[in-house]
Amino acid sequence: MNIDTIKNGYVIDHITAGNAIKIYKLLNLGNLDCTVALITNVKSKKTKRKDLLKIGKLIDIDLDKIAYIDPQVTINVVKDDKIIEKKYVKLPEKLINVCVCNNPRCITSIERGLDQVFQLVNTEKKSYRCEYCESILEHDKFVI
Amino acid sequence: MKAKNIRNIIDIKDLSVLEIDNLIKVANDIIDNREKYSHVCDGKILATLFFEPSTRTRLSFESAMLRLGGKVLGFSEASSSSTSKGETLSDTVCVVSGYADIIAMRHPKEGAPMVASKKSIVPIINAGDGGHYHPTQTLTDLLTISRKKGRLDNLTIGVCGDLKFGRTIHSLITAMIRYPNIKFILISPDELKLPEYIITEVLKKNNIEYVETNNIEEYMDELDILYMTRVQKERFFSEEEYIRLKDYYILDKDKLRNAKKDLCILHPLPRVNEIHIDVDDDPRACYFEQAYNGVYIRMALILMLLEVEV
Structure with missing residues (x-):
C-alpha cells in the first residue's frame, strides 16, 4: 500500500495499535482541510503492530492530548520534505x-x-x- | 470581579495543626467567656448559601455569627435562589460575595466550594459538598474529642456506617492522621466501604494503622472513640439499595457491653436508627454535646477568617 509522503506536517509514529483512531477523534482531525492518513496495524519490529497518523499541514497540535492517549508515540515534524524535529511526549501532569x-x-x-x-x-x-x-x-x- | 488573596476553608487540610489547636483554644475560651465575644463582629455579615437543605449546620453557622454580634443573610435551599432560574454557581457567588463579609455554603455537588472560592472576594467556608468534605463538622468533632479525652493523639477511632459517601468521615480521617499514634477501625458494609483513594492516599501513604470490618462489635473493646454515621438517603440513586443498607448498624446498649468506660460516642446528626435512643442516657453518648460545640468552633473560625482580634 502506498501512502503519499507529506511536504509539511506531522507523522505520528509508534502509536499503539488501535490508538490512532482515538487520537484522530480527540484532535478533531476530521475537520482539517488537509490530507490526513490514518494507518492501522502496520508491521513493527518493536511492537509487532503499530498505528501511524500523517497530517499534511503544520497545525497547532495539543501534545497533552496525544500523550494522554499514548505516551509512547513519536511525533515527527516535517518541513519541506524533511524531518526537522522529533518530539517525544510524556504523560501530562x-x-x-x-x-x-x-x-x-x-x-x-x-x-x-x-x-x-x-x-x-x-x-x-x-x-x-x-x-x-x-x-x-x-x-x-x-x-x- | 476576581478573587483576591483571601483565605478559604474548603477542606480540613486548609488548616494547619497549629491553627486547629488555636481554634480549639479560642472555642474553649468562648465557652468559658461568652460575654467577651458577644460584640466582636458588630457590623459584619455572614451569608449562608445552602443549595441543599440542612438544619443543624446552617443554624449553627447563623447562631455563631449572631452570638458574635454580626448579622446573617442567605437562603436555605436552591429553589429559593437564582439557581432555580438557571444561574450558575459562579455568578451567584460572585454577586453574593459583594453583599457579605464571609460566606458559608453547602452544595450537593462535590467541588462546588472550590468553584465558589475562585469567584468570591470574601472567604468561603465549605459547609458540606456532596459526599466530599465537611471541614467545620470535623472541627466540631476535634473540639469534642479534645474536650472529652483531653488529647487528639494516641486514640483508636472506630468509624461506622456509610464510609463511602460520609463526608464527615473523610474529613475526620484526613484531620486525625496528622496527630501521632492514631488507629482507625473502619466498620461498614462492603457496599459502603471507605473510597479507595482515601485508603491509598491518606491511610497507606501516611502509614496509618487501620482495619476494615463489617462487624461493629469485633473491635468494640479497643475503641476510644466510636463515630457513628447515618446512611444518607440523598446519596443513593436507588431506593432499594438505600432501604437494604439503612439499618445495617444499630448501636444499642447490648453492643456497648464490652466497650471502654470512657468511650466517647459521636455522631454528626441527624440520627435515624443507627443509635438506639436508649444509648442517649449513657454517659459515653457525646453527640448532643458535639452538636452544641459546633457553634463555638464556628465562632472561632469566623473570627480567624475575618481576622478579628479579641
Missing part, C-alpha cells in the same frame, strides 16, 4: 478539557463554562484525579 469527570455528583456535571481539570496521581496506572471532586479517572475513559 495536568489535563485540561481532555476528559470529563464521570462522577455524577461532581460540580462539573452541572456548572456551565467550567474547565474539566485532572491531576496525574499514578503514572503506572495512568490514572488522574478530578481537581474538583477528587474522583479517580481510569485511563482512557470518558475522553471528550
Whole structure:
C-alpha cells in the first residue's frame, strides 16, 4: 500500500495499535482541510503492530492530548520534505478539557463554562484525579 | 470581579495543626467567656448559601455569627435562589460575595466550594459538598474529642456506617492522621466501604494503622472513640439499595457491653436508627454535646477568617 509522503506536517509514529483512531477523534482531525492518513496495524519490529497518523499541514497540535492517549508515540515534524524535529511526549501532569469527570455528583456535571481539570496521581496506572471532586479517572475513559 | 488573596476553608487540610489547636483554644475560651465575644463582629455579615437543605449546620453557622454580634443573610435551599432560574454557581457567588463579609455554603455537588472560592472576594467556608468534605463538622468533632479525652493523639477511632459517601468521615480521617499514634477501625458494609483513594492516599501513604470490618462489635473493646454515621438517603440513586443498607448498624446498649468506660460516642446528626435512643442516657453518648460545640468552633473560625482580634 502506498501512502503519499507529506511536504509539511506531522507523522505520528509508534502509536499503539488501535490508538490512532482515538487520537484522530480527540484532535478533531476530521475537520482539517488537509490530507490526513490514518494507518492501522502496520508491521513493527518493536511492537509487532503499530498505528501511524500523517497530517499534511503544520497545525497547532495539543501534545497533552496525544500523550494522554499514548505516551509512547513519536511525533515527527516535517518541513519541506524533511524531518526537522522529533518530539517525544510524556504523560501530562495536568489535563485540561481532555476528559470529563464521570462522577455524577461532581460540580462539573452541572456548572456551565467550567474547565474539566485532572491531576496525574499514578503514572503506572495512568490514572488522574478530578481537581474538583477528587474522583479517580481510569485511563482512557470518558475522553471528550 | 476576581478573587483576591483571601483565605478559604474548603477542606480540613486548609488548616494547619497549629491553627486547629488555636481554634480549639479560642472555642474553649468562648465557652468559658461568652460575654467577651458577644460584640466582636458588630457590623459584619455572614451569608449562608445552602443549595441543599440542612438544619443543624446552617443554624449553627447563623447562631455563631449572631452570638458574635454580626448579622446573617442567605437562603436555605436552591429553589429559593437564582439557581432555580438557571444561574450558575459562579455568578451567584460572585454577586453574593459583594453583599457579605464571609460566606458559608453547602452544595450537593462535590467541588462546588472550590468553584465558589475562585469567584468570591470574601472567604468561603465549605459547609458540606456532596459526599466530599465537611471541614467545620470535623472541627466540631476535634473540639469534642479534645474536650472529652483531653488529647487528639494516641486514640483508636472506630468509624461506622456509610464510609463511602460520609463526608464527615473523610474529613475526620484526613484531620486525625496528622496527630501521632492514631488507629482507625473502619466498620461498614462492603457496599459502603471507605473510597479507595482515601485508603491509598491518606491511610497507606501516611502509614496509618487501620482495619476494615463489617462487624461493629469485633473491635468494640479497643475503641476510644466510636463515630457513628447515618446512611444518607440523598446519596443513593436507588431506593432499594438505600432501604437494604439503612439499618445495617444499630448501636444499642447490648453492643456497648464490652466497650471502654470512657468511650466517647459521636455522631454528626441527624440520627435515624443507627443509635438506639436508649444509648442517649449513657454517659459515653457525646453527640448532643458535639452538636452544641459546633457553634463555638464556628465562632472561632469566623473570627480567624475575618481576622478579628479579641
